[in-house]
Amino acid sequence: MKLAENKATLSFSNGSPSVDLPVYQGSVGPDVIDIRKLYGQTGMFTYDPGFLSTASCQSAITYIDGDKGELLYRGYPIEQLATQCDYLDTCYLLLKGELPKQEERSEFHKLVLSHTMVNEQMQFFLRGFRRDAHPMAVLTGLIGALSAFYHDSTDINNPEHRHVAAIRLIAKMPTLVAMAYKYGVGQPYMYPRNELSYAGNFLRMMFGTPCEDYKVNPVIERAMDRIFILHADHEQNASTSTVRLCGSSGTNPFAAIAAGVACLWGPAHGGANEACLNMLEDIQRQGGVAKVGQFMEQVKDKNSGVKLMGFGHRVYKNYDPRAKLMQETCNEVLAELGLENDPLFKLAKELEKIALEDDYFVQRKLYPNVDFYSGIVQRAIGIPVSLFTGIFALARTVGWIAQLNEMLADPEYKIGRPRQLFTGYVARDVKPVSER
Ligand code: SDX
Numbered sequence: 001m002k003l004a005e006n007k008a009t010l011s012f013s014n015g016s017p018s019v020d021l022p023v024y025q026g027s028v029g030p031d032v033i034d035i036r037k038l039y040g041q042t043g044m045f046t047y048d049p050g051f052l053s054t055a056s057c058q059s060a061i062t063y064i065d066g067d068k069g070e071l072l073y074r075g076y077p078i079e080q081l082a083t084q085c086d087y088l089d090t091c092y093l094l095l096k097g098e099l100p101k102q103e104e105r106s107e108f109h110k111l112v113l114s115h116t117m118v119n120e121q122m123q124f125f126l127r128g129f130r131r132d133a134h135p136m137a138v139l140t141g142l143i144g145a146l147s148a149f150y151h152d153s154t155d156i157n158n159p160e161h162r163h164v165a166a167i168r169l170i171a172k173m174p175t176l177v178a179m180a181y182k183y184g185v186g187q188p189y190m191y192p193r194n195e196l197s198y199a200g201n202f203l204r205m206m207f208g209t210p211c212e213d214y215k216v217n218p219v220i221e222r223a224m225d226r227i228f229i230l231h232a233d234h235e236q237n238a239s240t241s242t243v244r245l246c247g248s249s250g251t252n253p254f255a256a257i258a259a260g261v262a263c264l265w266g267p268a269h270g271g272a273n274e275a276c277l278n279m280l281e282d283i284q285r286q287g288g289v290a291k292v293g294q295f296m297e298q299v300k301d302k303n304s305g306v307k308l309m310g311f312g313h314r315v316y317k318n319y320d321p322r323a324k325l326m327q328e329t330c331n332e333v334l335a336e337l338g339l340e341n342d343p344l345f346k347l348a349k350e351l352e353k354i355a356l357e358d359d360y361f362v363q364r365k366l367y368p369n370v371d372f373y374s375g376i377v378q379r380a381i382g383i384p385v386s387l388f389t390g391i392f393a394l395a396r397t398v399g400w401i402a403q404l405n406e407m408l409a410d411p412e413y414k415i416g417r418p419r420q421l422f423t424g425y426v427a428r429d430v431k432p433v434s435e436r
Contacts, residue, residue: 001024001025001026001032001058002024002025003022003023003024004022004023004024004025004031006023006031007020007021007022007023008020008021008022008023008033009021010038010042016042019038019041019042021033021034021035021037021038022034026058028063028065029063029065030055032055039419045419045420045421047421051241052314055236056236056241056244056416057236057244057406057407057410057413058410059235059236059403059406060074060097060406061073061074061094061233061235061399061402061403061406062074062094062233062234062235062399063075063235064234064235064315064316066313066315066316066317066318067317067318068318069316069318069319069320069321069367070321071234071320071321071322073090073093073094073232073233074093074094074097074098076093076099077321078229078230078321078322078325079321079325081093081229082226082229082230082325085099085229086197086198086199086225086229087198087199087225087228087229087232087395088105088108088109088112088198089105090228090229090232090398091108091112091170091232091398092104092105092108094232094233094398094399094402095166095398095401095402095405109198111167112167112170112171112198113171113194113196113197113198113201114171114194115167115168115171115172116171116172116174116175116192116194116201117172117175117191117192118149118172118175118176118179119149121149122142122145122149122176122179123179123189125141125142125145126138126142126179126180126183129141129183131183131184131186132184133184134386135177135180135181135184135386135387135389135390136261136262136264136265136271136386136389136390136393138180138183138184139176139177139180139261139390139393140258140261140262140265142176142179142180143169143173143176143254143257143258143261144254144255144258145254146168146169146172146254147252147253147254147255150164150165150168150254152164153165153168153253154252154253154254155252156247156250156251156252156253156256156404156408157250157408159409161253162253162401162404162405162408165252165253165254165401166253166398166401166405169253169254169257169397169401170397170398170401173393173394173397174192174198174201174202174205174394175192175205177202177206177387177390177391177393177394178190178202178205178206179205180387180390181206181383181384181387181390182205182206184384184386187209188209188210189205190204190205190206190208190209190210190214191205192205196216197216197221197225198225198228199221199222199224199225199228200216200221202224202394203216203217203220203221203224203381204216206382206383207382217336219332219333219336220333220336220381222332223329223332223333223377223381224381226325226329227326227329227374227377227378227391227395228391228394228395229395230322230325230326230370230374230395231322231370231374231391231392231395231396232395232396232398232399233396233398233399233402233403234396234399235315236403237269238263238264238266238268238269239260239261239263239264239269239270239396239400240260240396240399240400240403242259242260242262242263243256243257243259243260243400243403243404244403244404244407244416245416246259246260247404247407247408248407248413248414248415248416249415250415253401253404256400256404257397257400257401257404260393260396260397260400261393264389264392264393264396265389267309270371270389270392270393270396271389272309272310272369272371273310273370273371273374273375273378273388273389273392274375274385274386274388274389275309275310276309276310276371276372276375277344277375277376277379277385277388278309278385279308279309279310280344280347280348280351280375280376281344283295283347283351284343284344284347288343288347289346289347289350292347292350292351292354293354295351296308296351296354296355296358299360300358300360308351308355308361308366309371309372310348310368310369310371310372310373310375311355311361311366311367311368311369311372312364312366312367312369313367313369316367316369317365317367318365318367319367319368320367320368320369320370322369322370323367323368323369323370323372323373326370326372326373326374326377327368327373329373329377330345330373330376330377330380333377333380333381334377334380337380339380342376342380344376344379345376348372348373348376352368352372374388374392375388378391
């Protein structure tokens with residue numbers, strides 16, 4: 001970042017001395033006012049619950065233009081990556097900052113695809129869960145438990161340890177997600193196969209059985225890989241900020257990523273795809289498209305507490321570019337599976353059409369986000385609704401790792417420790433219980 005010519009001056013109406021604050025600019029996007037010395041100079045904090053106006057760090061990984069609806073990974077538009085690259089290329093890009101050359105690409109693919117097995121003990125860890133445990137509860141446990149198996153890559157301040165942990169996490173997440181699924185349906189785990197692609201391997205571990213060979217459908221394989229690309233990173237969202245804050249204490253990479261998984265689970269964040277699919281199924285049960293108008297009235301009624309899941313975004317005040325690509329992927333998958341008339345897809349498109357013409361949504365700049373169509377395409381592939389967020393976590397692991405590594409490599413980073421505006425009791429004395 002570089003010092004801008006512009007400067008901010010903070011003045012106070014009570015005559016306290018004004019304070020000059022430096023302004024920094026990045027390569028694109030809003031400038032920032034550096035308030036690091038504010039408390040020292042004024043004895044006051046800033047106040048920004050939800051961090052609507054706060055930059056927590058400087059980063060060179062992902063840029064979002066919310067007004068234009070643009071998303072860039074290391075400068076490359078998501079539309080180009082989703083159509084011209086695969087997920088492992090995208091992982092390489094997010095981790096190293098450049099797309100791999102042919103030899104680098106082959107090496108990286110081979111490195112990841114030959115580390116997909118997990119320690120045999122992991123399967124016994126799963127046995128502690130009920131068969132109907134939510135996969136996100138299982139995954140939060142499994143990923144945190146990885147630190148117990150890989151002591152040789154837990155020193156977060158050792159770049160080599162971080163690299164090894166990154167490859168292990170990217171390589172093993174599909175295996176763990178598939179194990180969580182198989183455990184839930186009571187089927188045997190499928191061991192990974194090194195000759196398959198990253199997405200093909202995941203599909204086989206999910207839907208293959210020891211009873212017969214599993215043939216990967218190339219259209220579904222490509223769709224799965226694209227779903228991974230679209231979810232790989234997204235600037236300083238809630239789960240990424242959680243990983244950064246968790247990692248800033250010096251804990252091991254597996255624990256920091258497990259914290260990200262736990263945060264992603266929430267319905268306002270990564271859990272929205274599951275919530276969106278459940279919403280669509282509810283409307284379908286109540287009458288489908290004919291009931292959309294009534295449902296939208298509920299959404300617009302503040303007292304109903306009903307939200308149009310998969311719509312709205314803290315940063316995008318335009319169409320989420322990932323939602324457009326996800327809709328295209330939906331079309332491809334439904335056509336391949338002969339489900340063009342999927343009622344939920346029709347219902348989602350009707351909801352979108354109505355919302356985009358409705359003043360409530362237009363005024364609030366509410367558009368479909370990545371979660372609006374992702375559930376429909378995953379359901380068509382055969383993925384259970386409860387596993388949607390687990391797949392989001394699988395794909396986002398590389399983004400969390402890249403952001404964590406970027407923070408740790410920043411000489412200025414410190415343990416994150418926000419302050420507060422205290423509104424509770426000031427000092428008072430304990431009275432004997434007889435006098436309370
Ligand atoms: C993800 O941050 C990221 O980048 C996240 C993510 C990523 O890749 O990491 O993009 C992934 O989490 C996508 C978002 C998934 N969540 C959902 O789809 C859940 C539904 N969406 C909302 O909960 C909401 O839009 C949020 C949480 C996504 C954003 O909330 P904000 O920025 O805090 O906005 P807000 O709640 O203050 O909403 C502004 C207004 C409010 O109305 P008013 O008080 O101004 O009258 O819009 C309304 C909200 O009530 N509103 C909605 C709505 N979203 C916002 N009303 C109905 N349905 C919705 N979905």
